[in-house]
Amino acid sequence: MHSSSSSSHPFYAYCREKLQEIEQQGRYRRFTPLSRQSEHYPVYDKNTKDPQKTTPVVVWSSNDYLGMGVEPEVMQAAIDAINHYGAGAGGTRNIAGTHPLHAALEAELADLHGKEAGLLFVSGYVSNQASLQTILTSMPGWITFSDQQNHASMIAGIKGARGSSCVIFKHNDLQDLEEKLASAPKDAPKLIAFESVYSMDGDIADIKAICALARKYQALTYLDEVHAVGLYGKQGGGVSERDQVAQEVDIIEGTLAKGFGVHGGYVTASRDIIEFLRLAASGFIFTTALPPSIAAAALASVRLVRRQNWRREKLFERVNCFRQKLRQAGIPFMQTESHIVPVMIGDAELCKEISRRLLEEYHLYATPINYPTVPRGTERLRLTPNPFHTDAMMDDMVHALKQLLPKQETAQIVAKAMA
Numbered sequence: 551m552h553s554s555s556s557s558s559h560p561f562y563a564y565c566r567e568k569l570q571e572i573e574q575q576g577r578y579r580r581f582t583p584l585s586r587q588s589e590h591y592p593v594y595d596k597n598t599k600d601p602q603k604t605t606p607v608v609v610w611s612s613n614d615y616l617g618m619g620v621e622p623e624v625m626q627a628a629i630d631a632i633n634h635y636g637a638g639a640g641g642t643r644n645i646a647g648t649h650p651l652h653a654a655l656e657a658e659l660a661d662l663h664g665k666e667a668g669l670l671f672v673s674g675y676v677s678n679q680a681s682l683q684t685i686l687t688s689m690p691g692w693i694t695f696s697d698q699q700n701h702a703s704m705i706a707g708i709k710g711a712r713g714s715s716c717v718i719f720k721h722n723d724l725q726d727l728e729e730k731l732a733s734a735p736k737d738a739p740k741l742i743a744f745e746s747v748y749s750m751d752g753d754i755a756d757i758k759a760i761c762a763l764a765r766k767y768q769a770l771t772y773l774d775e776v777h778a779v780g781l782y783g784k785q786g787g788g789v790s791e792r793d794q795v796a797q798e799v800d801i802i803e804g805t806l807a808k809g810f811g812v813h814g815g816y817v818t819a820s821r822d823i824i825e826f827l828r829l830a831a832s833g834f835i836f837t838t839a840l841p842p843s844i845a846a847a848a849l850a851s852v853r854l855v856r857r858q859n860w861r862r863e864k865l866f867e868r869v870n871c872f873r874q875k876l877r878q879a880g881i882p883f884m885q886t887e888s889h890i891v892p893v894m895i896g897d898a899e900l901c902k903e904i905s906r907r908l909l910e911e912y913h914l915y916a917t918p919i920n921y922p923t924v925p926r927g928t929e930r931l932r933l934t935p936n937p938f939h940t941d942a943m944m945d946d947m948v949h950a951l952k953q954l955l956p957k958q959e960t961a962q963i964v965a966k967a968m969a
């Protein structure tokens with residue numbers, strides 16, 4: 551047998567050493583195999599090597615915020631589409647991969663955001679990376695003003711745009727953004743890239759104010775609404791819909807994989823911008839289209855979410871109920887402006903240990919969020935209650951946290967982190 555570890559290429563040794571280093575720093579990520587029970591969301595089976603041995607676990611870290619991924623109508627749309635059209639798209643959008651469902655979904659998303667057109671990508675990550683890189687390599691001299699906490703997918707697109715430059719502004723800091731816009735060359739094409747809901751701290755950008763600055767300094771606006779679509783606004787058009795500023799944003803990007811519970815990413819904008827991306831973005835052109843089943847399920851989901859406001863109301867009722875229970879139990883958490891409930895731990899090892907014990911002793915799953923996802927010292931459990939978390943499930947989580955959190959220490963850490 552070929553033994554790869556003995557290969558003399560230096561990359562093998564590099565990997566070996568790097569992995570040891572990551573392990574020593576406590577940053578080695580190990581997957582937890584969990585399979586969702588579609589009829590009992592948020593209950594999953596925790597899988598082991600023995601397929602007969604599974605334990606039910608209540609998951610508190612899913613980004614399927616509304617449970618649309620297990621909505622029977624959504625699942626049925628995928629099943630019907632597979633029966634009619636098969637399992638895969640069979641080609642890129644240009645090469646035999648475009649299905650009427652893709653066009654219908656793009657039109658639905660454009661309408662959701664009040665834009666002329668939309669374009670699907672295979673994921674939200676790719677939609678950001680491909681769109682930003684393509685825009686920023688179009689005209690010469692682009693300058694991007696990028697929020698310090700922007701997602702890795704936006705950073706990938708911005709960094710990948712050779713010839714353009716990037717200025718990072720302090721997170722959600724309008725004054726810093728304005729100073730930086732003002733000191734940039736007047737005639738350079740500018741773009742402001744930011745998010746609405748930031749998923750780790752759960753804070754929300756002032757979209758209206760950022761758009762006002764964009765007008766003042768003639769910058770294009772690119773808004774990632776990934777953690778907001780489906781959840782905010784009368785029809786789930788995100789914070790830009792809630793704040794009635796969607797018209798002022800040039801490009802709105804979203805995912806079909808979080809609030810909409812399925813898969814895929816997209817951008818919506820003016821017809822010309824979308825056509826330009828469709829014709830120029832490598833990450834759109836050279837990859838196989840989303841399977842028709844995914845487009846069908848996503849379309850069913852978006853349509854339901856748009857007209858069923860009770861889903862959003864139920865989500866926030868559950869989030870508020872959970873916060874109330876945490877408060878009553880004296881468990882410190884960050885009171886965010888969004889649906890995200892971070893419980894601060896403040897130490898990487900402790901964070902991992904609490905997560906491990908939650909799973910093993912209490913059958914509750916909450917992902918530990920450690921550096922480099924968040925700054926050192928702000929390690930946390932990121933809890934995302936959804937409409938299917940019952941009062942009893944919440945009580946279980948509150949009880950477990952009460953047992954596992956080292957009380958005083960945590961209070962101090964939280965005070966420090968919030969100061």
Ligand SMILES: *Cc1c(COP(=O)(O)O)cnc(C)c1O
Pocket residue numbers: 673674675676678701703745749774776777805806807814815
């Ligand atoms: C998850 C995420 C993405 C990527 O979306 P996917 O559809 O999961 O690829 C983009 N932006 C932000 C802010 C995200 O959190």
